Amino acid sequence: MAKVSIDLNMKRVTNDNFVEKAKKLEPKLLEKQVKPIKIVSIGDDGKVEPRADIGELDRISLKKGDSLVLDFGDHQVGYVSLKLKSVGSPQDAPAYLRLKFGEVPKEIKENSEEYNGWISRGWIQEEYIHVDVLPAWLHLPRRYAFRFLEIYAVDTSVKFQVVVEEVVCRAVSAVDMENIEPFSASDPVLRQMDKVSLRTLQNCMQSVFEDGPKRDRRLWLGDLRLQALANYATFQENELVKRCMYLFAGLTREDGAIGACLFTEPEYLVDDTFMFDYSLLFLSALKEYYEATNDKETVEELWPSAYRQIELSRMCFDERNVVSEEAGDSCFVDWKEGLNKQASAQAIYIYVLKDAIAMANAFGQEKLAAKLEEERKRCVSAALDYFWDEKQGVFVSGEKRQISYASQVWMILAGVKAGEEARMLLDRIVELKPEMSMVTPYMNHHFVEALNLCGEKEKAIDYMKYYWGGMLLQGADTFWELYNPDNPQESPYGSSAVNSHCHAWSCTPSYLLRKLTNEE
Missing domain, CATH: 1.50.10.10 (Glycosyltransferase)
Structure with a gap:
């Protein structure tokens, strides 16, 4: 430092x-509605592979321990909302979810519990959320910078699963790329x-x-x-x-x-x-x-x-x-x-x-x-x-x-x-x-x-x-x-998780x- x-x-x-x-x-600020374009899998080496067409999103159900990763196709800065519902038996417990945002694939694979850098862990874009009643729109109050979003079911119950019907990012900036003549x-x-x-x-x-x-x-x-x-x-x-x-x-x-x-x-x-x-x-x-x-x-x-x-x-x-x-x-x-x-x-x-x-x-x-x-x-x-x-x-x-x-x-x-x-x-x-x-x-x-x-x-x-x-x-x-x-993973903070x-x-x-x- x-x-x-x-x-x-x-x-x-x-x-x-x-x-x-x-x-x-x-x-x-100018606003633009952006939706994910792919459902992907990310390997431990950070390699991104296609998993499913985005049109299949509302047909994927998440039980305890399941997850999915959404790729927005490009780096976004904005506010995210998720439309959720339950399937199976009536919801008999809160849906307990972890949402992790990553600018690069490696961030999705990082275990935040292992972070020991000197800069605040608070910068790691990870949220644990309880949703008591489904269906619901979940509007996240924070602004995120990301391309990838992982939705992980920490727990549901044995009787129901969570379905992510839709995800929308309200991207914000002071300027519009469409007004620029490319080089x-x-x-x-x-x-x-x-x-x-x-x-x-x-x-x-x-x-x-x-x-x-x-x-x-x-x-x-x-x-x-x-x-x-x-x-x-x-x-x-x-x-x-x-x-x-x-x-x-x-x-x-x-x-x-x-x-x-x-x-x-x-x-x-x-x-x-x-x-x-x-x-x-x-x-x-x-x-x-x-x-x-x-x-x-x-x-x-x-x-x-x-x-x-x-x-x-x-x-x-x-x-x-x-x-x-x-x-x-x-x-x-x-x-x-x-x-x-x-x-x-x-x-x-x-x-x-x-x-x-x-x-x-x-x-x-x-x-x-x-x-x-x-x-x-x-x-x-x-x-x-x-x-x-x-x-x-x-x-x-x-x-x-x-x-x-x-x-x-x-x-x-x-x-x-x-x-x-x-x-x-x-x-x-x-x-x-x-x-x-x-x-x-x-x-x-x-x-x-x-x-x-x-x-x-x-x-x-x-x-x-x-x-x-x-x-x-x-x-x-x-x-x-x-x-x-x-050394592409070099960090002045003790971990590239907060780069x-x-x-x-x-x-x-x-x-x-x-x-x-x-x-x-």
């Missing part, structure tokens, strides 16, 4: 004007990648840009920035981005620090988690919003909140213009266990300074832009002096001079190395294959951006086919929170593909 800053005694400040503007931008490509892998990316983004677009509709169902800043980029290239639901930006700026710590994530229920509330990189990237997200919308009024209003993140982050630098290791520890960057993030933190600060300079120039603040440019040069010089290892030809991080993909990628995105030097650096790190590899789609997205920045468009597309295409080969119909090609298999930061192929093919 990332060593983020958690302030349990923080004082929160609310900008009521910003929050009220955000409330007025809340979308009315045009001769390569079927790229077309499928775009389709799955769009579905991932759609199912994460709810009343805010959620990080995952299964878990955590919150607004995380790092996810929002990547979702927004994908949205600008596809759905263009820009008012939802605007709503989220106002929420982040309107719910802060007392010193103006923007939190890593927000809660929207039961009230709007900033969490007590703060990340050096996420707070800074609010400014980059604001710049990208301006480039996409030309909404000068909103950007000018939110600019002081964005610039405040630079002022706060500046306190983490020493007299050499080198960021502290503690600031690196409070970065996300990637889930990779043991990753030293000091060099990445330095690079991300420089990256954001570049965006701040562009914003200051765009709004006629030439003196501020010049001041920030001088600071950027000092930080670049410090990065080269402190983090560049001339002998090895790579950036290193921390006291142990760790080599990682993340350090090289962020230094390239920040412009510390550029042009042919940057291209050669990427080639070198790929050849070195350091132990500190990349495991999240979030980090892999930035690797592809670095390839593109170096003019390596073909390598960028080939890498996307390797990484996101690898999830497609695993059967993904939405892209995952975490994917390590060398999110529809996750915001993995949606960017829809953006990257359009960017890579549209740019000259």
